[in-house]
Amino acid sequence: MEQGYLNLLRKVRQNGVRKPTRALLRSTGEKIDALSLFGAQVRYDLSCGFPAITTKRLAFGAVVHELIWFLKGSPDISYLHEHGVRIWDAWADEQGNLGPVYGKQWRSWAAPDGRTIDQIAAVVRGIERLKEDPTDPVGRRLIVSAWNPADIEAMALPPCHTMFQFSLTEGRLSCQLYQRSGDLFLGVPFNIASYALLTHLVAHVTGVQVGEFIHTIGDAHIYSNHLEQVDEQLSRSPFPPPTLRIDPAVSSLDEVRREQIVLENYRHHPTLKGEVAV
């Protein structure tokens, strides 16, 4: 399950091209280099277990809260703070605002005619239609885009997970994400778990089975301050993947609560810490 991620991590560690980046390390105040590979894809078969990384501890609670926050469509980080999640602090302004980032674009994309478009609700409706009629035109159009060029300048950080597409094939729901930029050590384990969880949740509320999560990354990189941790991580053998359990009472993506999502049998290696580049 985890091998695809570890293979990519190893490939970028060994063959990535060292590039300067715009990102800063707060501890030194300097810009930081990264080892980088452009264009990568890893597939995770969600029917074989939940793709939580086991070669270090994944902060699964933070992943769940971040996804619930996206689904709420909120422009500020107050929900995250209420639940002790600090991963977006470095990008928010004094009021805790990030601008029209993921949640806003997913749930209320502003159309030129004044309407707002709920892309998530549209995907759920599309899957319901496909269950009735597999030839419904929506079949190859189940897309959510966070990349809204008109809003990019107002965002604290242009979206990294830019667009995703679902496919319902033989009763199984798969999801492919295009991530323009991926911090392989810190962000990507979060992103894998987040989209795997989203796929499970969408499958759950529409009453279908899960298929694959396909993770396509543009610039896949390891920051130069993470190299020691990555070497340690690559020396570890993964454990069997955990399993995800969603409370059967969950019937809508709008009302999911943290305690309704449980990761069972999550066995993992010790925490590996790394400073995030801002």
Ligand SMILES: Nc1nc(=O)c2c([nH]1)NC[C@@H]1CN(c3ccc(C(=O)N[C@@H](CCC(=O)O)C(=O)O)cc3)CN21
């Ligand atoms: N350079 C960079 N990498 C990212 O992954 C990233 C950004 N910037 N900017 C926006 C968001 C914020 N994300 C983050 C930020 C911090 C952690 C982090 O520090 N994770 C630690 C501790 C998590 C915890 O215990 O709460 C980890 O070990 O995973 C993860 C993702 C992902 N994104």
Ligand SMILES: O=c1ccn([C@H]2C[C@H](O)[C@@H](COP(=O)(O)O)O2)c(=O)[nH]1
């Ligand atoms: O969900 C996320 C959000 C961010 N990242 C990483 C990828 C990059 O290292 C930075 C963003 O910097 P850019 O210069 O805008 O690419 O954040 C991630 O991996 N996952």
